[in-house]
Amino acid sequence: MNEIRIVSCIAILTSLLFMTSCEQKEKAGELEGKASDIKKTEFGLVIHGGAGNIYKERYTDEQEKAYKAKLEEALQTGYDILSNGGASMDAVESVIRILEDSPLFNAGKGAVMTSAKTIELDAAVMDGSTLNAGTVAGIKRVKNPISLARAVMEKSKHVMLIGDGAEVFAEEQGMEMVDNKYFFTEKRLKEIEELRAKERKEKAVSAIDLNKEYKYGTVGCVALDKNGNLAAGTSTGGIANKKFGRVGDVPIIGAGTYANNNTCALSATGQGEFFIRNVVTHDISALMEYKNMPLQQAAEELINVKLARHEAEGGVIGIDKNGNITMTFNTKGMFRGFVKDDGKKFVAFYSGGEIE
Amino acid sequence: MNEIRIVSCIAILTSLLFMTSCEQKEKAGELEGKASDIKKTEFGLVIHGGAGNIYKERYTDEQEKAYKAKLEEALQTGYDILSNGGASMDAVESVIRILEDSPLFNAGKGAVMTSAKTIELDAAVMDGSTLNAGTVAGIKRVKNPISLARAVMEKSKHVMLIGDGAEVFAEEQGMEMVDNKYFFTEKRLKEIEELRAKERKEKAVSAIDLNKEYKYGTVGCVALDKNGNLAAGTSTGGIANKKFGRVGDVPIIGAGTYANNNTCALSATGQGEFFIRNVVTHDISALMEYKNMPLQQAAEELINVKLARHEAEGGVIGIDKNGNITMTFNTKGMFRGFVKDDGKKFVAFYSGGEIE
Numbered sequence: 001m002n003e004i005r006i007v008s009c010i011a012i013l014t015s016l017l018f019m020t021s022c023e024q025k026e027k028a029g030e031l032e033g034k035a036s037d038i039k040k041t042e043f044g045l046v047i048h049g050g051a052g053n054i055y056k057e058r059y060t061d062e063q064e065k066a067y068k069a070k071l072e073e074a075l076q077t078g079y080d081i082l083s084n085g086g087a088s089m090d091a092v093e094s095v096i097r098i099l100e101d102s103p104l105f106n107a108g109k110g111a112v113m114t115s116a117k118t119i120e121l122d123a124a125v126m127d128g129s130t131l132n133a134g135t136v137a138g139i140k141r142v143k144n145p146i147s148l149a150r151a152v153m154e155k156s157k158h159v160m161l162i163g164d165g166a167e168v169f170a171e172e173q174g175m176e177m178v179d180n181k182y183f184f185t186e187k188r189l190k191e192i193e194e195l196r197a198k199e200r201k202e203k204a205v206s207a208i209d210l211n212k213e214y215k216y217g218t219v220g221c222v223a224l225d226k227n228g229n230l231a232a233g234t235s236t237g238g239i240a241n242k243k244f245g246r247v248g249d250v251p252i253i254g255a256g257t258y259a260n261n262n263t264c265a266l267s268a269t270g271q272g273e274f275f276i277r278n279v280v281t282h283d284i285s286a287l288m289e290y291k292n293m294p295l296q297q298a299a300e301e302l303i304n305v306k307l308a309r310h311e312a313e314g315g316v317i318g319i320d321k322n323g324n325i326t327m328t329f330n331t332k333g334m335f336r337g338f339v340k341d342d343g344k345k346f347v348a349f350y351s352g353g354e355i356e
Numbered sequence: 357m358n359e360i361r362i363v364s365c366i367a368i369l370t371s372l373l374f375m376t377s378c379e380q381k382e383k384a385g386e387l388e389g390k391a392s393d394i395k396k397t398e399f400g401l402v403i404h405g406g407a408g409n410i411y412k413e414r415y416t417d418e419q420e421k422a423y424k425a426k427l428e429e430a431l432q433t434g435y436d437i438l439s440n441g442g443a444s445m446d447a448v449e450s451v452i453r454i455l456e457d458s459p460l461f462n463a464g465k466g467a468v469m470t471s472a473k474t475i476e477l478d479a480a481v482m483d484g485s486t487l488n489a490g491t492v493a494g495i496k497r498v499k500n501p502i503s504l505a506r507a508v509m510e511k512s513k514h515v516m517l518i519g520d521g522a523e524v525f526a527e528e529q530g531m532e533m534v535d536n537k538y539f540f541t542e543k544r545l546k547e548i549e550e551l552r553a554k555e556r557k558e559k560a561v562s563a564i565d566l567n568k569e570y571k572y573g574t575v576g577c578v579a580l581d582k583n584g585n586l587a588a589g590t591s592t593g594g595i596a597n598k599k600f601g602r603v604g605d606v607p608i609i610g611a612g613t614y615a616n617n618n619t620c621a622l623s624a625t626g627q628g629e630f631f632i633r634n635v636v637t638h639d640i641s642a643l644m645e646y647k648n649m650p651l652q653q654a655a656e657e658l659i660n661v662k663l664a665r666h667e668a669e670g671g672v673i674g675i676d677k678n679g680n681i682t683m684t685f686n687t688k689g690m691f692r693g694f695v696k697d698d699g700k701k702f703v704a705f706y707s708g709g710e711i712e
Contacts, residue, residue: 131633158602159629165601245521246514254610254635273515277487279610279638290646
């Protein structure tokens with residue numbers, strides 16, 4: 001009888017153990033799901049102005065002030081649209097136009113120069129509610145490539161238009177056209193001359209290797225509006241001294257730009273080739289959708305694990321359907337900022353989050 | 357004592373039940389994993405020559421024979437390379453060159469014409485062992501765009517080159533250049549004239565809508581070699597009567613072309629815009645990697661569920677790391693075929709698998 005009692009006790013304990021273990025497994029899954037299902041904000045907006053060799057000693061106080069003021073102006077513009085019930089796509093376009101028009105960033109005016117001393121711009125937008133998208137590459141005469149990308153999405157049946165053809169479409173749409181020289185800045189002319197001189201000296205050094213010393217400028221914005229719609233946009237001049245009609249990750253949906261109401265909106269910046277090969281923004285979304293990974297963890301998996309395998313540099317900003325945000329980069333710094341429904345603007349440049 | 361016995365019996369039964377249930381769950385997972393882990397072939401190759409409005413009544417016996425012979429020639433070429441221990445990338449390039457050189461398909465010679473009666477070609481390759489890739493768009497003078505895409509991957513630090521710049525690179529690499537007229541065929545000249553006439557008549561009808569009547573020609577090849585390396589390639593003239601430098605899914609890594617030794621190699625054909633927006637080939641790979649879905653099920657999820665939501669047409673071919681293959685399409689037909697290590701060549705055109 002004692003034996004039976006012992007056996008029954010063991011059986012009861014084992015049974016409880018298995019029940020608990022099974023329940024715990026299920027609860028952990030539930031909690032994980034629920035944690036990211038808590039609405040963090042009614043709306044929100046994240047921006048970046050490029051990731052790369054951005055460290056304190058490189059900028060004067062005056063330069064820091066200029067970057068801070070422009071990023072805050074962009075955030076305020078987006079906040080005003082979203083707080084008034086505007087669409088995330090409107091916020092994304094308006095914010096990126098401000099950054100394109102500023103000579104501080106590598107997009108629109110102030111973009112880096114090609115090896116032929118011209119400026120060739122790429123841009124993309126994606127609407128998370130419809131999965132519709134518009135992208136352009138090799139743009140030389142359209143003042144705001146981000147608005148052309150949006151026109152491609154809304155006014156054509158296509159997703160991607162390139163080169164002269166894209167500009168014919170822009171003219172048909174009555175977009176503001178400029179001479180390529182409009183985009184020129186003294187800073188970039190000096191930069192391209194330095195790069196070309198270095199290239200002649202070191203020969204066979206690729207544009208990408210040379211650019212490691214420079215920042216991977218690109219501007220991007222992701223937003224969640226009051227209706228729960230996500231949108232993403234990115235605009236860039238690509239890498240300085242580029243040749244051969246090189247296109248980076250920006251206008252590649254799933255690489256530099258992606259938005260999906262089921263998961264998140266993302267915009268990337270960095271060594272575009274590696275972002276294309278790793279399908280970075282779609283992979284972050286897929287990790288969230290298929291592995292139930294939170295946005296921050298998924299962004300780290302791509303930037304700090306998968307890209308790190310290629311020693312590739314860059315960063316990504318994102319906002320998910322509940323307003324959780326990420327600003328993840330493996331470079332020295334990334335011009336970045338965000339604002340949520342409380343209206344408090346956060347801006348940072350260097351690793352660690354500090355501005356100065 | 358009887359009560360105790362009953363309790364202990366219940367406890368033992370409950371315990372066994374939970375143990376079994378837990379074990380079953382784990383075993384199911386294991387089995388699922390193992391089922392797709394069974395090596396099906398030492399090597400293998402799948403090809404497509406476009407999906408679309410391909411049905412028996414549309415082709416004469418003579419035309420059918422010509423398609424069958426060309427697809428078999430392509431399969432034999434790939435088989436010869438792979439059976440001799442050649443690399444999957446070599447098989448993919450050689451096979452696609454055959455299809456590009458044939459006027460039967462919408463790639464290379466015989467590609468569809470733009471609205472300006474020119475021919476503009478896009479192509480891409482991806483190496484599943486390194487995740488390296490090369491893509492080109494808007495090519496007018498390079499005889500074999502697939503070889504240019506491979507040169508971009510192997511001889512440049514870039515992934516994507518477009519337009520004139522890509523052709524300057526091609527010339528520097530000593531690739532075979534041709535006049536745009538080399539690609540012209542009587543059939544496509546007649547087709548573009550019909551399309552333009554229809555466009556004038558029906559106005560506002562987009563190139564995409566008009567093309568629904570035509571097939572979405574594109575050629576593609578995916579291969580697994582004896583070393584377990586996967587490779588994918590795709591080449592196309594895009595959609596007939598295209599304007600504005602339109603680029604479809606083919607040169608977009610993760611949309612029309614993708615390869616990853618951890619999962620599979622894929623090449624798509626169809627309404628490219630929807631393949632870009634749904635990041636089709638990377639999503640198939642992600643479903644395999646993150647949801648443990650078999651290749652065929654993942655391909656069906658994209659082609660028959662996700663694309664179907666947009667009423668988008670097309671198909672995809674794929675081979676996974678164990679030699680499982682898919683040839684999935686939601687159109688009336690897809691020119692397609694495969695060969696594995698037994699050397700038996702399978703070729704089919706229409707839905708259901710029959711050739712005639």
